[in-house]
Amino acid sequence: MNLMPVAQALDHLLTSASAESPPDTETLRLEAVLGRVLAKPLHSAQDVPPWDNSAMDGYALHAADIAAANQTGLPVSQRITAGMAPQPLARGTCARIFTGAPMPRGADTVEMQENVTLDPQGLVHFTRILKQGQNVRPQGQDIRKGSILFKPGLKLRPQDLGLIASVGLATVEVYKPLRIAVLSTGDELVEPGHELGPGQIFNSNRYTLIGCLQRLGQQVIDAGILEDDPEATRKRLQSLAGRADVIITSGGVSVGEADFLGETLRDHGELTMWKLAIKPGKPFTLARFAGTPVLGLPGNPAAVLVTFLLLVRPYLLRRLGVQEVNPVMLQVASGFDWIRAGNRDEYLRARLEEGHVVLAGNQSSGVLSSASEASGLVCIPSGTVVSKGETLPFLPFEGLFD
Ligand code: AMP
Numbered sequence: 001m002n003l004m005p006v007a008q009a010l011d012h013l014l015t016s017a018s019a020e021s022p023p024d025t026e027t028l029r030l031e032a033v034l035g036r037v038l039a040k041p042l043h044s045a046q047d048v049p050p051w052d053n054s055a056m057d058g059y060a061l062h063a064a065d066i067a068a069a070n071q072t073g074l075p076v077s078q079r080i081t082a083g084m085a086p087q088p089l090a091r092g093t094c095a096r097i098f099t100g101a102p103m104p105r106g107a108d109t110v111e112m113q114e115n116v117t118l119d120p121q122g123l124v125h126f127t128r129i130l131k132q133g134q135n136v137r138p139q140g141q142d143i144r145k146g147s148i149l150f151k152p153g154l155k156l157r158p159q160d161l162g163l164i165a166s167v168g169l170a171t172v173e174v175y176k177p178l179r180i181a182v183l184s185t186g187d188e189l190v191e192p193g194h195e196l197g198p199g200q201i202f203n204s205n206r207y208t209l210i211g212c213l214q215r216l217g218q219q220v221i222d223a224g225i226l227e228d229d230p231e232a233t234r235k236r237l238q239s240l241a242g243r244a245d246v247i248i249t250s251g252g253v254s255v256g257e258a259d260f261l262g263e264t265l266r267d268h269g270e271l272t273m274w275k276l277a278i279k280p281g282k283p284f285t286l287a288r289f290a291g292t293p294v295l296g297l298p299g300n301p302a303a304v305l306v307t308f309l310l311l312v313r314p315y316l317l318r319r320l321g322v323q324e325v326n327p328v329m330l331q332v333a334s335g336f337d338w339i340r341a342g343n344r345d346e347y348l349r350a351r352l353e354e355g356h357v358v359l360a361g362n363q364s365s366g367v368l369s370s371a372s373e374a375s376g377l378v379c380i381p382s383g384t385v386v387s388k389g390e391t392l393p394f395l396p397f398e399g400l401f402d
């Protein structure tokens with residue numbers, strides 16, 4: 001069987017995510033929506049700033065009085081601090097004004113206080129040539145009334161919340177988190193905190209997956225451990241399908257005799273994609289069971305991390321209408337040689353050292369310690385050899401977890 005190229009698999013995943021109906025929406029206060037995805041476009045009902053204001057602590061004047069100001073100086077007719085409503089500015093005078101205070105009607109120019117001198121009569125002398133409009137922040141400079149602030153599908157960041165607040169909106173409509181069932185398959189699995197029996201290992205994938213989902217702000221349905229048994233597999237999938245938007249599994253999708261998950265999805269569900277040209281992660285599976293999408297991850301712990309970040313994350317974000325799902329990718333000089341070209345895109349656990357990307361220890365798909373030593377993944381495309389100094393795509397974990 002041919003392996004599907006990663007780009008094609010991703011395309012397929014994104015298309016199938018777009019075809020699902022999005023989650024319900026809810027309207028929440030601004031302080032509760034960080035990381036949530038905007039469900040409706042946001043318009044501004046007002047100009048920001050709402051009026052012309054001073055960008056400096058200084059003196060506001062009429063442009064028409066600039067010539068006089070430069071020669072004889074101007075008397076101060078009012079003092080305007082932020083939060084005040086000023087009087088119109090009398091011709092032939094200036095106003096003491098502070099940063100963020102509204103410009104008085106008539107005034108259109110501000111000189112900063114460092115550039116003026118006051119004489120004993122209290123006249124302000126402007127020591128530099130003034131330019132009409134200088135140091136004034138015009139009404140609507142940041143946002144125009146009626147303009148679109150954000151389109152739907154934006155994953156809200158702190159600065160976005162600030163911008164929404166600046167137009168006076170206290171609530172926004174966002175998608176509810178996806179309900180995601182996490183199921184670990186394998187007779188050998190034991191939860192941490194218990195004793196290991198013969199042949200058993202601790203369930204680590206569950207924690208990697210729940211952590212990834214929590215970072216993405218989604219709702220986890222913890223489905224525990226599933227034994228390697230076809231009947232149990234079918235029953236468990238059936239019960240999860242009714243209450244999850246997506247089922248994410250680990251293990252059981254290879255070609256071994258105890259890989260009942262793949263078998264069950266094939267025989268009782270709909271298997272749409274299996275076996276990708278990615279290392280680690282070849283057995284990655286996309287299927288549907290009783291109407292619910294199932295993303296079947298391999299069992300090996302490093303493969304779980306890699307396939308979640310590269311395939312599951314963009315799928316889930318697209319389910320929420322997020323358009324920009326590609327992770328941040330840096331081009332970094334390789335600090336190592338790679339002499340054997342592979343037939344799969346290889347994602348190696350790596351970190352940056354002195355401007356180079358170096359490998360973070362053992363790259364076996366069963367080894368997780370190198371993932372903890374790494375700060376991201378470096379990609380070696382299939383069919384490629386690499387010499388030290390050549391550039392490679394490096395994906396920092398920071399860009400992969402949000
Ligand atoms: P499988 O794809 O089910 O054959 O699993 C591949 C490898 O991953 C085996 O060595 C499993 O023991 C291991 N594995 C599967 N699930 C987990 C898990 N939840 N935590 C840690 N290792 C696992």
Ligand code: MG
Pocket residue numbers: 185186187251252258259299
């Ligand atoms: Mg297994």
